[in-house]
Amino acid sequence: MESFLNQYGYFALLLGTFMEGETAILMASSLIHRGLFNFPFTVLVAFFGSFVSDWIYYLIGRLNGKYFLAKRPKLNAKVKPVTDFFLHHKMQILFSYRFLYGFRILIPVVIGMSGLRPLQYLFYSTVSGLLWATAVSTTGYWIGRLLDIKVQSFEDNILFIILGFGSLGFLIGYVIKHVAMKKMHVE
Numbered sequence: 001m002e003s004f005l006n007q008y009g010y011f012a013l014l015l016g017t018f019m020e021g022e023t024a025i026l027m028a029s030s031l032i033h034r035g036l037f038n039f040p041f042t043v044l045v046a047f048f049g050s051f052v053s054d055w056i057y058y059l060i061g062r063l064n065g066k067y068f069l070a071k072r073p074k075l076n077a078k079v080k081p082v083t084d085f086f087l088h089h090k091m092q093i094l095f096s097y098r099f100l101y102g103f104r105i106l107i108p109v110v111i112g113m114s115g116l117r118p119l120q121y122l123f124y125s126t127v128s129g130l131l132w133a134t135a136v137s138t139t140g141y142w143i144g145r146l147l148d149i150k151v152q153s154f155e156d157n158i159l160f161i162i163l164g165f166g167s168l169g170f171l172i173g174y175v176i177k178h179v180a181m182k183k184m185h186v187e
Contacts, residue, residue: 009028009036009037010041013025013028015049016049017045018049018053019053021046023162023166025042027161027162028042028137029137029141030144030147030149031144031149031151034150039137046133051129054108054129055125057109058109058111058118061112061113062113063112069113082103082107083113086107086110087114093107093111094116094128095127095131097111098129099135
């Protein structure tokens with residue numbers, strides 16, 4: 001596994017953050033103290049993977065979102081509370097949406113449908129993406145360092161590690177999502 005990580009580690013991180021995010025960056029950053037990843041490159045690669053996927057969803061929302069929802073009233077009814085919540089808390093969402101686990105696709109689509117100009121979204125997606133990549137990489141680094149995670153640990157316990165990091169990301173995201181959903185129903 002170590003030779004795989006030496007050869008494809010950053011590419012695997014890029015794909016992981018493009019598709020999912022937290023688990024991939026936590027796994028990579030937990031091995032920084034072992035020298036398999038470099039902190040600044042880990043942050044930048046994780047940022048870039050999530051940035052590209054966010055922009056794809058933003059453009060889908062901007063170019064086709066309203067038309068798509070107009071043809072699907074049931075889906076539109078489910079998206080409306082999220083859209084209303086976004087419009088009411090626009091600045092908070094734009095700076096923190098990368099941390100809202102469970103809204104990975106929906107929020108960039110809603111932002112695209114909101115009419116937010118691409119240059120504005122570029123600013124917010126860059127700032128929130130860099131904050132997210134730095135915070136999650138820092139968390140992973142300290143978990144790896146405190147638990148003294150080794151490559152062999154990943155090989156022997158890959159399923160448990162993925163489930164552990166995934167559960168941590170899910171727990172944090174669930175709490176944030178629960179608070180956001182509660183606010184959406186209250187307001």
